[in-house]
Amino acid sequence: MIRPDAELLLDISDLHASVEDQPILKGVNLQVRAGEIHAVMGRNGSGKSTLSKVLAGHPAYRVTGGSVRYRGDDLLTLEPEQRARLGVFLGFQYPVEIPGVSNLEFLRVSTNARRETQGQEELDTFDFEDHVRERLKVVQMDPAFLDRSVNQGFSGGEKKRNEILQMALLEPVVSILDETDSGLDIDALRIVASGVNQLSSPETASILITHYQRLLDEITPDYVHVMAAGRILRTGGRELALELEQIGYDWVDEQLAAEGVV
Amino acid sequence: MVNTVLTPVQKRGQANLERLGLPTRRQEAWRLTDLKRLEAMASLPSVEGSAQHAWPSIHQGVTRFVIGTGVDPLEGVQLPEGVSPLSEAELEQALGHTLDRCGCAETWPVELNHARSQRVLALRVRGSVAPLEIVLAAGGGLVATRVLLLLEEKAELDLFQVIPAERESAAAPLAHSHVIEVHLGQEARLRHGVLASASDDSSLLAHLAVEQEPRSSYDFVSVCRGWRFGRLEPRVLQVDGQATTRLTGLAMTGTDEQFATHTSVCFEGPEGSLDQLQKAVAADRSHSIFNGAIQVPRAAQRTDASQLSRNLLLSNRARVDAKPELEIVADDVRCAHGATVSQLQQDQLFYLRSRGVAADEAAALLLKGYCCDVVDRLPSMAPSWLASAAINDPARPL
Numbered sequence: 001m002i003r004p005d006a007e008l009l010l011d012i013s014d015l016h017a018s019v020e021d022q023p024i025l026k027g028v029n030l031q032v033r034a035g036e037i038h039a040v041m042g043r044n045g046s047g048k049s050t051l052s053k054v055l056a057g058h059p060a061y062r063v064t065g066g067s068v069r070y071r072g073d074d075l076l077t078l079e080p081e082q083r084a085r086l087g088v089f090l091g092f093q094y095p096v097e098i099p100g101v102s103n104l105e106f107l108r109v110s111t112n113a114r115r116e117t118q119g120q121e122e123l124d125t126f127d128f129e130d131h132v133r134e135r136l137k138v139v140q141m142d143p144a145f146l147d148r149s150v151n152q153g154f155s156g157g158e159k160k161r162n163e164i165l166q167m168a169l170l171e172p173v174v175s176i177l178d179e180t181d182s183g184l185d186i187d188a189l190r191i192v193a194s195g196v197n198q199l200s201s202p203e204t205a206s207i208l209i210t211h212y213q214r215l216l217d218e219i220t221p222d223y224v225h226v227m228a229a230g231r232i233l234r235t236g237g238r239e240l241a242l243e244l245e246q247i248g249y250d251w252v253d254e255q256l257a258a259e260g261v262v
Numbered sequence: 263m264v265n266t267v268l269t270p271v272q273k274r275g276q277a278n279l280e281r282l283g284l285p286t287r288r289q290e291a292w293r294l295t296d297l298k299r300l301e302a303m304a305s306l307p308s309v310e311g312s313a314q315h316a317w318p319s320i321h322q323g324v325t326r327f328v329i330g331t332g333v334d335p336l337e338g339v340q341l342p343e344g345v346s347p348l349s350e351a352e353l354e355q356a357l358g359h360t361l362d363r364c365g366c367a368e369t370w371p372v373e374l375n376h377a378r379s380q381r382v383l384a385l386r387v388r389g390s391v392a393p394l395e396i397v398l399a400a401g402g403g404l405v406a407t408r409v410l411l412l413l414e415e416k417a418e419l420d421l422f423q424v425i426p427a428e429r430e431s432a433a434a435p436l437a438h439s440h441v442i443e444v445h446l447g448q449e450a451r452l453r454h455g456v457l458a459s460a461s462d463d464s465s466l467l468a469h470l471a472v473e474q475e476p477r478s479s480y481d482f483v484s485v486c487r488g489w490r491f492g493r494l495e496p497r498v499l500q501v502d503g504q505a506t507t508r509l510t511g512l513a514m515t516g517t518d519e520q521f522a523t524h525t526s527v528c529f530e531g532p533e534g535s536l537d538q539l540q541k542a543v544a545a546d547r548s549h550s551i552f553n554g555a556i557q558v559p560r561a562a563q564r565t566d567a568s569q570l571s572r573n574l575l576l577s578n579r580a581r582v583d584a585k586p587e588l589e590i591v592a593d594d595v596r597c598a599h600g601a602t603v604s605q606l607q608q609d610q611l612f613y614l615r616s617r618g619v620a621a622d623e624a625a626a627l628l629l630k631g632y633c634c635d636v637v638d639r640l641p642s643m644a645p646s647w648l649a650s651a652a653i654n655d656p657a658r659p660l
C-alpha cells in the first residue's frame with residue numbers, strides 16, 4: 001500500500017559496504033515507507049543478502065560510505081540486538097543451526113528482549129508457551145519443533161517456517177525476508193506467504209528478497225527493485241517482476257556497460 | 263569410622279611422599295602442570311570441612327553422605343536396602359586393592375591422600391539399590407576424603423558425587439584430595455556422576471580407580487569448573503575385558519585456572535568397549551589439559567574403543583593441550599580417536615543477536631548449548647545442585 005505521507009521507516013542513502021576489504025555494496029539507495037512491500041530481485045551474487053546483513057548489523061560487513069536511517073535515527077551505529085529490539089527483522093537466507101540451544105528458550109529470550117523495548121511485560125515460561133502455541137498457527141508449525149535445538153536438523157522448508165515464526169513473535173516494524181520462499185514446497189509457500197500477509201499492517205513494511213514470481217503472486221509488492229553489482233539498477237511496479245520472468249537479466253550487462261560499471 | 267585401618271596407610275603415605283618428593287616437569291604425567299600450585303596445595307594444613315546451608319535439600323529416595331567433616335559419614339544416615347558398611351576385616355582386605363590393580367600405587371596424588379585422610383567411607387552394594395549422593399565438605403585448608411565401593415555381581419547403583427567449594431568459605435585457600443576405589447562385579451552397573459564446582463583459590467586432586475569384571479557397565483560423567491588448580495584422574499581396568507565403559511567429561515576453566523583430566527582405560531581381556539567424550543571450555547588465560555590413555559594389550563582382541571576430545575577456546579590467550587595416548591598391541595581391534603579445537607561460531611552469535619539477544623547472553627546460550635550433552639548426562643540429583651546457591655553462578659551458566 002503506497003501512501004506518500006506514510007512514515008518513512010527506512011532510508012538507505014548511497015550505502016557502500018565491504019566484506020574482507022572487498023567492496024560489495026556500491027551505492028544503494030532505497031526508501032521504505034510504512035505499509036509498503038518491496039521486492040528485491042537480481043542475479044546471484046548481486047549483493048542482496050549483503051544488503052540484508054548490513055541492515056541487520058552483521059559484524060563481518062563493514063560500511064564504508066553512505067547512511068541508513070531507521071525511523072529517523074542512524075541505524076548503523078546500533079548493535080545488531082538493538083536493531084532487532086527496535087523492530088528490524090532479518091529472515092535469513094540460510095538460518096543458522098545451533099546445537100544444544102533449545103528453540104523454545106531461544107524464542108522466549110528473544111521475544112522478551114523485544115517486548116521489554118516495547119514497554120510490554122516479560123512473559124514467563126508458562127505464559128510464553130501459550131503465546132508461542134498461538135503464534136505457531138500463523139505458520140502451521142508442529143509444536144514438536146519447539147523442543148528441538150534451534151534449526152538443528154530442520155529441513156530447508158522447516159527452517160524457513162521457523163524464521164516466520166520468529167517474525168510472528170517479534171512483531172517487527174521492518175522485515176527483510178531473504179529468500180524465505182526458496183526451499184518451500186507449494187503448500188508451504190502459500191502458508192508462509194499468508195503468514196507474512198497476516199503480519200503486515202499499515203504501520204509495518206517488508207522487503208522481500210526473491211528470485212521467483214510465485215511468492216509475488218501471493219504477496220503483492222508495491223515496488224520491485226533489481227540489484228546488480230551492489231546497486232539498485234532499476235525500480236518498477238509489480239509488472240517489472242513479470243517482465244523479468246520474460247526477459248531475464250541480459251539487459252543488466254548492457255545497462256551496466258552503458259553506465260561504465262563493467 | 264574405622265581409623266585404625268588407616269593408621270599404617272598414613273604412615274606409608276607419609277614415607278612414600280618423602281621418598282617420591284614433589285613431581286617434576288621431567289615426569290611425563292606432570293610435564294604441563296603448574297607445580298608451584300601443586301606445592302602450595304600440598305603445604306596446606308589438613309582441616310575438616312563443614313556442611314553448608316546453600317546445599318539443596320535431599321531428593322526423596324536418595325541417600326546423602328557428607329564426607330570430610332570429621333564426623334562419621336554413616337552417623338544419622340539410614341542406609342537404603344542393599345547397601346551395607348564394610349566390616350573392619352573386610353576393609354582391611356579390600357582397601358587399596360583396586361588402586362594397586364589400576365596402577366595408582368605410588369602415584370603422588372594418591373600418596374598425598376593416603377598421608378592425609380583419616381576416614382574411609384566403605385560400602386558394599388547388593389542388588390539394585392536407590393541412588394546415593396556423596397558430598398565432599400570443604401573447609402579453609404586441605405580436606406582429604408576417601409571412598410571404597412564394592413558392587414557385587416548384578417548390583418546396580420546411581421552414584422552422584424558433589425565437590426563444591428563455596429565462595430562463602432573462601433577466605434582461605436580450599437583444597438580437596440579425594441580418592442575413590444570401585445570394584446564392579448560381573449554384570450554390575452554403575453552410573454557415576456561427579457560435579458566439581460569451585461571458584462577463587464581452590465584446588466582439587468581427585469583420583470578414581472575402577473575395576474570392572476566381565477559384562478559390567480561403568481558410565482562415568484564428570485563436570486568440573488572453576489578450580490584454580492585441578493587434576494581429575496579416572497583410571498578404569500577391565501580385568502577380563504567384555505565390559506562396557508563410558509566416560510563423558512567436561513572441564514571448564516577461566517581466569518588463570520589450570521585443570522587437567524588424565525583418563526586411563528586398560529583392557530586386560532577381549533571384547534571390551536569404551537565410548538569416551540571429553541570436552542573442554544577454556545576462557546581468559548586459563549589452561550586445560552587432557553590426556554587420554556587407552557591400553558589394548560595382546561589379550562584384548564576385538565576391543566571396541568572410541569575417544570573424542572572436543573575443545574572450545576573462548577579467548578586467544580587460553581590454552582588447551584589434548585593428547586590421546588593409545589597403546590595398541592592386539593591386532594583385531596577398533597580404536598577410533600579424534601580431537602577438535604574450535605571457537606564460538608560468529609554466525610551463531612550473530613543469529614542470536616539479530617533476534618535481540620544481547621551479545622553476552624548469546625555467548626552464554628551458545629556455551630550452555632556446547633556443554634549440555636555432558637551436563638544433561640549427570641544423574642537426576644544434579645539439576646537441583648546446579649540451581650542451588652552452592653553451585654549456581656549466573657556469570658558461568660551450566
Ligand SMILES: Nc1ncnc2c1ncn2[C@@H]1O[C@H](COP(=O)(O)OP(=O)(O)OP(=O)(O)O)[C@@H](O)[C@H]1O
Nearest residue numbers: 019020024042043044045046047048049050051060
Ligand atoms: N563473507 C563473505 N566473504 C566473501 N565474500 C562474500 C561474503 N559475503 C558475500 N560475499 C560476496 O559478495 C557478493 C554478493 O553476495 P550476496 O550473498 O550478497 O549475493 P546475493 O545477491 O544474495 O546472491 P544469491 O541470489 O545467490 O543469494 C558475492 O560475490 C559473494 O561471494
Ligand SMILES: [Mg+2]
Nearest residue numbers: 048049050093
Ligand atoms: Mg542471497
